[in-house]
Amino acid sequence: MSIPAGAIPVSAIPVGSIDDLTPGEGRAYVVDGKQVAVFLLADGTVRAMDAVCPHKGGPLADGQIDGSVVMCPLHQYTFSLDTGACPSGIDSVRTYPAAVVDGKVTIQV
C-alpha cells in the first residue's frame, strides 16, 4: 500500500524501518499501547493486525502468511490479512491501515 506521503492521515504512527522486515516473516510492535503484528507481503505491501490470536492467545506475528491470510502457529486458525475475519468461524482480529512511507512502516491505530 504505497500511498503518497501527503495522503497519510496524521494519526499514522511510524513503527520502524522497512529494512527490519523480511517478506513472509512477521514482527510485533507496540503501537499506542496496542500489540500489533506487522507483515511484509511478497508484493512489497504491508499489513497490520492485532498480535494476539483470539482463540488461545497465540502470537500471530510468528505465523506464516500468503497473499491473503495469516495462520496462527499454535492451532492453525487463519485470519484474513485485509479484514481480520476467520473463515473457521472464531472471532476475527482487528486490522489496521498500514503503509510504507519513505522507508518507514506506519500504522494507523
Next chain:
Amino acid sequence: MNGAPRTRLLVVGNGMAGARTVEEILKRGAEKFDVTMIGDEPYGNYNRIMLSHVLAGESGVDDEDLLLNPMSWYRENGVTLFAGDRAIALDRFAKSVRCESGRIVDYDVLIIATGSNTFFPNMDGLREPDGRLARGVFGFRTIADTNGMLQMAASQDDLRAVVIGGGLLGLEAAYGLRTQGLDVDVVHSPGHLMNQQLDERGGRLLRNKIESLGVGVHTSKRTTSVLRDESGRVAGVGFNDDTSLPADMIVVTAGIRPSVEFARGGGLVIERGIVVDDQLRCEDEGSIYAVGECCQHRGEVYGLVAPLWEQAVVLAEHLSGANPSAAYHGSRLTTKLKVAGVDVAAMGVKGPEREDDEFVQFYEPRSGTYKSVVVRDGKLIGATLLGDISKANFLTQAFDEKVPLPDERISMLFDMGTPTAATGAAELADDVQVCNCNGVTKGAIVACVHAGAKSMGDVTAATRAGKGCGSCKGLVADILACAAGGALEADPAADWYVPSIPLSKPALIDVIRERGLRSVSQVFTELATDGSEDVPSKMPLASLLRTIWGPDWVDERGALFINDRVHANIQRDGTFSVVPQMKGGVTTPGQLRKIADVADKYNVPLVKVTGGQRIDLLGIKKEDLPKVWGDLDMPSGFAYGKSMRTVKTCVGSDFCRFGLGDSTALGIALEDRFQGLETPAKLKLAVAGCPRNCSEALCKDFGVVSVGEDKWEIYVGGAAGAHIRKGDLLATVVGAGEVLRVAGIFIQHYRESAQWLERTYAWVPRIGLEVLQRTLIEDAEGIVEGLEQRMQTSVDGYRDPWQDRVEQKSPAQFTPSLPLLPLPQVPVR
C-alpha cells in the same frame, strides 16, 4: 436477546445420541437454551462405529474422523461439558442431578442419553473378587476398550484371543485383532453367525469368509467359564460341552444392555429400557426425556445408529418449539455395512413366515454371494445381501415403499438390463439417508453440489457424508456424479503433495529437479495453479526442497514454520522449548552441569526428561534462544521439526548382563549419521540390545533389536503414541554397518515417497511390507544405489542449525512476538 429466561437443558450422556440431540436443538433455537452435558468418558463425542477401524489399524484414535464433536465444538456452541464425570443420582422433585464428583446440576429440562453397556454374561472366573473384570477381558464399546486391546496386542507376541459372540461387533473385533497379528477364535452360542441379520445359509457363507481370514469359528457353543492358570491369569474359556479353548485375551461381544441405573435410581419407569412416548418423554414426567439406546419406544430398544438420528430430530423439533407435535413412530431397520471385510446389507425379516410369502433366493458359495428377498402382498418385507450389495439402495427404497416392485422378482437381486448403479442413485428419493453415521440424506448431498461442490472432498467437508464408517462412499460418489452432471471433478487433489500444485509427490520432485527450483516462492510462481502463494503448502514445500537440495535450497524465512525459523518448539504461551542433542540418550557430567547452569541463568521454569531420553528446557523466551545455545554449546536435538528426532537405546552389552549387542554404540552411530534430516513427519528410532526390548524398538518408526552373534532385526512402521502399532520385521541383518545402510535406504525412500505428515505407521502398510522388502532389501527395481547416493548427499550437507546464533538469518528472527501483555503461563513445577 429478548430477555426471556433461557431454559436450563441438562443432557446426561455425551455419546452419539446425546450430542446429536443437542446439535439438532441448537440448530433450531440456540438462543432459548443454556445447555449442560455430563459424560463419563473424558473426551468430546466420538463415533463408536469407527472403533472397528481403529482396532484394525486403519485409523488412529487421534484421527479427526473419530471425533464427531471435539472439545472446541462445546466451547464454540456455548455448551458446558463436564467430561469424565458420571451422573449418579436424579432428584425429580428438586429437578437436580448429582455427579460422582459431588457436583450438583439443576435443570428445567433433562434429557437422558446414557446409551448402553456391554453385556457380560455370568461366567465363572470372569471377574476378580472385587467385581472388576479380569485382566485380559474386554468389552468392545469405548475408546478405553479399544486402547486396552491394542496395548495388549502390542505388548507381546503369539497372543491368542477368544471373542465371545459372533454378531456384528464380535466379527469386527475378531477381524481387527486378526489384523493386529493375534490368533483369534470366535465362539457363538446360536447355530450361525450374525443370526440377527442373516439366515442359516447367509451365516454359513459368512463363516467361510471369516475362516478364510484365519479366524476359528465355533457355533452352537455356550461359554460357561473363564479359565485361569495357577497365578490367576486368564488362560482360556470353558464351554457347556466341557470342551475349552486357550486364550490370553477374551473379548465379550454377547450383546448390549440399555444403561438405565441412573434413570431407575430416579424412579423413572424402566422395562427393557427407559420407557418413552412418541415425544421421547419419560412416563409420568413433564420435563424428562430419554433418547438413543437407553430408551424403549413402543416396546422396541434399538442398537443401531439410524433410529437414534430420527429420535434426535423429533426431540429437537418438540423441545425447541419448531414443531411441538413432532412424533416418533419407530424405525424400520435397514443395515448396510462391511463386517470383517465382507459387505452385508439386511432389512426386515430373514425368510418367509407365512404360507403365501414369496421367497426368492440366490446362493453361490464359490464367489461368496448370497441374496434373498421376502415379499408379502406385493410389498418387500425383508431382504438379505451378502458379498454383493449393489442392489442394496434399490431394496432399501422398495422396503420403505418408495418404489414399486418389479413383476420379475429376480430383477430385485440382479441388474438384468435394469438401471445401473448410477441411475439407481438418480432414482433415490431425496429423503433417503445415505450416510447413516452422520445422518446425511441424498437431498443434502444434491443441495451441496448445487451450492458448488465439485468433488468428493467438497461434499465430505460440507456434509460429513462418508466420514463415518466409510461404507457409503461409493453411493455418495454416484449421487455426486448424477447431481453434477458433466461438471463433476474426480478428486484429483487426493494425490497432490500440496493443495495448490496439481502434482503428485514423485512428479513434483521430478519437475523441481528438472527446472532447478530451489526456493518455495519459485515453486509457487512456476507450478501453483494460479501462481500465488498458499499458506498450508509452504511448510511441506520447504521440507521437500530441503530434502531434494540439502543445504543448497534457498532459505526464505516466510517459507518456514516458526519452529524451523528459530530451531525450537513453540509452546502454548509463545515461549519455546530447547532440547540439546544427546546422542543415544548418553550424556556426561560436564553436559549436565552446563544444562543446570543454563537452567539457573535463564530461570527456566521447567526442566524435563523427555520420552526420547533427552533433557528439555521449557519456557525459553524467543530473544534468549541464541544466548541459550551459546551457553549450552551443544548441537540442536531437532525436537521441533518434521525430522529425525532421537535414537532411544538401552544399556546394551557393555553393562547389561542380558545384552547381546552394543545397542548404545549403534544408536549413537545412527544418530550421528541421520541427525537433523527432514522427513515427511517426525521419525523416531530405537536400538535394543536384546529381545527384552527395553528401549521399545518394536514400536518405533525404525527399530533395531539385537538377537546375538552380531545379528540385528530391523522393525519398521511401529508407533506408540495415540496410535499404537507394532513394527513389521523388514529384515534381519548382520553387522552394525549393514543396519546403517538399510536405515539409510529406508529413510531416504520414506522421504521421497511418503505424503506430507504421513507417519511410517501409515506409509509402511500403505506401500506394503513385501513391496518394501522387494524394493529395498532385494533391490528388485534397481533404485537402491540412487537412494544411497542421495542420502549420502543429505548426510554430508548436515549443519547444526544452532550455529545461527553467530549470524542471524533476518533482523526479526529472534525478536519477541508478544512484548507487552504476558500470556497465560504454563504452571511452574
